[in-house]
Amino acid sequence: MSEPETVVNITVNGRPVQAAPGEWVIAAAERAGVYIPHFCYHPRMKSVGMCRMCIVDIDTGRGPALQPSCMVAVSEGMVVDTASEQTRKAQDGVLEFLLLNHPLDCPVCDKGGECPLQDQTMAYGPGESRFVEEKRHYEKPIPVNSLVYLDRERCILCDRCTRFADEVAGDPLITFQDRGDQTQVNTFPDLPFSSYFSGNTVQICPVGALTAVPYRFKARPWDLAEVESTYPNPMGDRVVVQASRDQVLRYQGVDSDAVNWGWLTDKDRFAFEAAASDLRLAAPLVRGTPLGQPDHSGRELVEATWGQALGRAADAIQSAVADKGPQSVAVLGGARLTNEDQYAWARLAKGVIGTDHVDAQLDDGLPADAVLGLPRATVNRACSPGGTVILLAPDPKEEQGTLYLRLRHAVANDGVQLIELTPRATGLSRLASFRLHHRPGEAAAVAAALVGGDTEAAADGDIGGVPAAAVAAAAAAIADRADQPVTVVLGRPSLAESADFTVAAADELARFANLLSAGGRPGIAFLPVLHRGNVMGALDMGLAPGLLPGRISLADGGPVLAEAWGSVPTASGAGARGILQAAAEGRVEVLILLGADPLGDFPDQKLAAEALDGAGTIVASDLFLNPSALRAHVVFPAAGFAERQGTHTNLEGRITSQRQVVTPPGTARADWAIAAGLAGRLGADFGFGAAEDVWDEISRVAPSHRGLVLEAIDAADDGVVATDSSISFAPPRPATPVPPVDAYSLRLVAARRMYDRGTLVQHAPSLAGLASPAVLALNPYDFDRVGVEPGADVRVISSAGEMDTPVVADPGVPRGTAAFGYNHPDRDARDLVDPEAVVTDLRVQTR
Amino acid sequence: MARLNPGSLAIAQEIISRYPVARSALIPLLHLAQEQDGHVTEEAMAHIAELVGVTPAEVMGTCSFYEMLKREPVGEYMVNICNGISCHLLGSSELIHHAEATLGVRPGGTTDDGKITLEAVECIAACTEAPCLQVNYRYRNRVSTADFDQLVDDLRAGTAGVAPHGKLAKVRQHIGDERRAGVAVPDGQAQPAWLARNPTDAESGS
Amino acid sequence: MNAPAPSDLRIITSRFDTDDGHTLAGYERTGGYGGLRRALAMAPADVHGEVRAASLLGRGGAGFPAGVKWGFCPPEVWPRYLVVNGDESEPGTYKDRLLMERDPHQLLEGCLIACYALGLSQCFLYVRGEMAHAQERLAAALNEAYDAGYVGANVLGAEDFSVDITLHWGAGAYIVGEETALIESLEGNRGMPRLKPPYFPASIGLYGKPTIVNNVETLSNLPWIVANGGAAFAAMGAESSTGTRVFAVSGHVAAPGVFEVPFGTTTFRDIIFDPRYAGGMRPGRTLKTFIPGGASAPWFFEEQLDLPLEKAAVDKAGSMLGSGAIVVMDDTTDVVEACHNVVRFFARESCGKCTPCREGTSWLEKILSRILAGQGRPQDLDLLMDVCDNISPGVSWPPRQTTICPLGPSAVSPIASALERFRADFEAYLPATAVSVTTASGAAP
């Protein structure tokens, strides 16, 4: 017997081509440089063979026959002829058919210039129409949702958008309707295509039938300059940034095998509007008089020169250090910056000023050691066929859209078994093999039982609120597949419970590692998901207390970095909460906010307000004058995405490049340059002339990144994953105890949704309206118990506050739990979450 | 009148129980909705979507594919004159013209009194009985113009013995629980017992 | 009405003369469920063996041997399903409805035999939506059969043979008769065909599982075959077309009707002209053309009358017996109208999934409408043929196709047949000026 075939030999237009078993002819031909025209085929979706444009002569031994190359798999000895007379005639015929009813309104079509139908017509099409009858007519573009318009006259019924909605996004809200030549794509009446991913349909529509409202009539493809880059979200989605006349007009997803497969969320796709907002900061601001004169005592923020602004900030830092020591300076934020920006600020804070009170996370993430100290997974590992994914994280559909699409595909198509270890249902629940929806705060007990710990079931047969039998079944399923990778997607499932609980659950799962990896099995690894674009870069670059650039602790890395920097702090500093507490108590002389808005974004709103009141000088570097920046004494206008060069690190630790495409507004600068400018004023010369210089230094001094040169990163298809880490995972022991719930209360789960009060959403006109006020959601069975009616307006009371809100029934919320949105406009879970408590319990009353 | 009423719902649940995958019940449920309201309302489609676990848009996609499922109100009686090739050869065009003149509507239209909707339909499998028609899917064979006029009179008078539009078969399948073999779900992998019993039978498939 | 012509070789229409043949009592009295009893006493593989021995050709159109198709189920993949194709909608076709209305138990018995033989765990009876009467006859028969223990748990008391038969109904779409579209429809979807390969139902069918799709008439033969043996069945009819077949002869004949005749021995001339069958043309009329096997089939003429009603012979002559529908047209027929009628059918019934059929059939229909309205252009006749060629390259038989399923190419048959034979009839519709310009200069105005 021979080895299983790994290569299939076929002939394409007379040339030998090696293809992979199971590969479609169209894909094999394209890899060999033979383009076969097509409309319905899309490499990331199931073939349907509908448009018939790709039919070519395929001979599998019984003579050449016209077959759709998008749906015929290669077979040994197959002979493909894409240029035969018969092929050409058939393809011409299909093209003519497609054009019969097409309006040919290319001059007014957004797709004109980048339209496969137009291209095909130019290349192969008949010169003039033989069709003298009247064309099909439909009402001109109709909105399928607030972001996407559909022109049914242009539609060629390729099934791409409808397949995307169903197969990829799992939101089958646009479908084919009617039949035959009356077939059309449409929504159900008054039920829009409300999907977080609808913009992808515009990108994959092979004609101009679907157009994006934010882009309509903005530009023609030939006016657009485009550059490949990395969108600054935690997934590090690969994008093409397209701009015209120094303005970004569109992002298109790039099909990166390792990351986003070409998809983007609508939130990210349309966030370019925010970058172009009139409200962007374009010049430094300092306190001054109402007449615009910079003046220390002034109550207004007035425009200043960079010299004035940097001078003021440097003066404040210098006197703080002189009077109260370096620990009186604190740096908050930076998770949205590039690696270079983060490194420069880390070096300024830790190497020049000498403070370790630095934190990029706003008390809503996970400790750095849980991210950098656990074995790390890639997305492809999590999605590898037949593996197991344990979801110990917030709903990826809401928070990590493209990761959700990847996981969804893996579970739906590649036999990945999904085990939800979450306090409520997620966008993946329907596909999950096991839904272990635990009581808030009790994930660790379930995790322990899942990996064979000796947790006893409670008297009612439950573990942490999950039936013991379900946990046992899931445990058996993990054991069954132990020869395949097990991946934990790790994040904060609820902001109403302490991060310690998640860490403790991760700890239980991590103990399983030895067992699982016995005998050369792939074992268990963790894919951390945290909020804010480049939070992983921030941790790698040392923007966290006790850390230095290169995934090394202050203790271990001190000597290394001290050599490069001159000095490093000796003692570990405080995290975000500690910094704000110190500020509230008047112990922070200079508070530096790097794209951070504690007033809008910190879980403990009261503390944030007190901290800003109590801080000495506040220095902010930001894109917008957010509520916290409004309180600052010095505001630096920062360059945003697509306005500066740099690199990005995604949740896998994958480093990819970001490119400058347009100039920043006014005199805004990249953050690394702001940090370097301040350092200069403080007597330290970083010697950075460009972002590349900063990376150069990182690749020399950061231990985990040593030798990772930019050329190598850019040369690799999907960037480079940095794998080294000298941080070890150190969960708090003993574990934080969970208080019992009383019979009258509901335990709160507070989680973000895709559209919220966040800066980018609110500054993108097309997205702002999509954020809705939070409502309280209860299990349908809990209404009787708490004595309210679904749909009623109720009063909710916690130890931290009270609020009036509508209450709705949601079977995805387990009994005894209540779910409420975090960071929503109007009503926000933060008004209920008790920052002092490890969990928050609610009482619900009729009003 | 819109979502399925309790009576229809009970039938709907029984229908769904006969399929290994609930979505398979879509067309029968759409017929049921049409039986209840005379046509398929949007509310019924949304209700059916809930029952079988799909989106209303998916129900619409299916519903709109099939000619018999009417999404707008139609007359109490659908008079479908066959215009297939055999009926065409034996004068269906004349019959349709006659019907148009008699009823004062074009195919697709409904008479002012809301009683009759006229349609010219494709072959209804009674080709040897041409020209033929169906009233609410009940056959009338070898129909002359006089026959047609009589039919219209009977329909208007309520003496034609035809149930209102939507009602199809007068007998429903009913499977008593004790007689039910049980649905064969697609992910159950077991070989049926009666095949497994005889070891040589397993190979009979190839 | 429709009383079949007397014949001593009637197998599946034998109860049509019995008033209560559709009831359980009437069915049992006339030997009903004897085949099932006999099957249950045999090993499943042996039942399959009888069907193979019978060489029973599928009666749904393609004429593929049932016993062979049954063998295509991949081993060790379970469950397997049976789907009965009762969607009969091909213009001219009229026999499955009669079988369902007049002898529903015979069909149920056939289903049970197939399930037993192949280990099919559940059966779905897909009945055309417009056939209300057939649906209620089947529903009543099923209710009786369940109560009497023939269907459902422990068939006839068998310890381990249990099968549900679920009556399912369509809602008006010809294409759903195509087996992969039928499966889509049965899954609750739009009835759009799947591409074969890979979606051959026997390997990837209902819910992705091996599925046998058989026509009503095909399955109705099984009780007789099992009761009397495959060899007895194979002894009837012609060598490669065994048993009997039910033909509907409609159109311009003296006595249109549905006739069960020995397969492959009777000729077209017999069934059209013999007084025992359709009785010839209407008085004073002569044959112009006839469709031998449903609207999809290329047309036959006078010179094919003596062909036997036998699959291989008809295939060889360039058409097909298809669904057993013979539509006769006499000398009064306007072939352009007839051609338009059939093309309109396919255009209206195109599911819309693939481009050449969706756009091509409706374009053909529009061109023909224009010609009929006196607005034809001389180049339209060539255009018709070229559009046909783009749907079915070469316009040959059996058709090749740029489409997913054979519906698109079906619209080509009437045009190719009529235009080749009766080109003058088409030209007669072209405005006089148009024709004269063509002949004068060969160019269109």
Ligand SMILES: Cc1cc2nc3c(=O)[nH]c(=O)nc-3n(C[C@H](O)[C@H](O)[C@H](O)COP(=O)(O)O)c2cc1C
């Ligand atoms: C367009 C089209 C329509 C069809 N319609 C029917 C039909 O109405 N009834 C039927 O039994 N087969 C029909 N068929 C054939 C089926 O696809 C299938 O071959 C048949 O049901 C198999 O059963 P058999 O092997 O018993 O003949 C149709 C095929 C095509 C391509």
Ligand code: SF4
């Ligand atoms: S040939 Fe026609 S009916 Fe068949 S799949 Fe294509 S569009 Fe549908």
Ligand code: FES
């Ligand atoms: S790309 Fe193959 S049929 Fe459309």
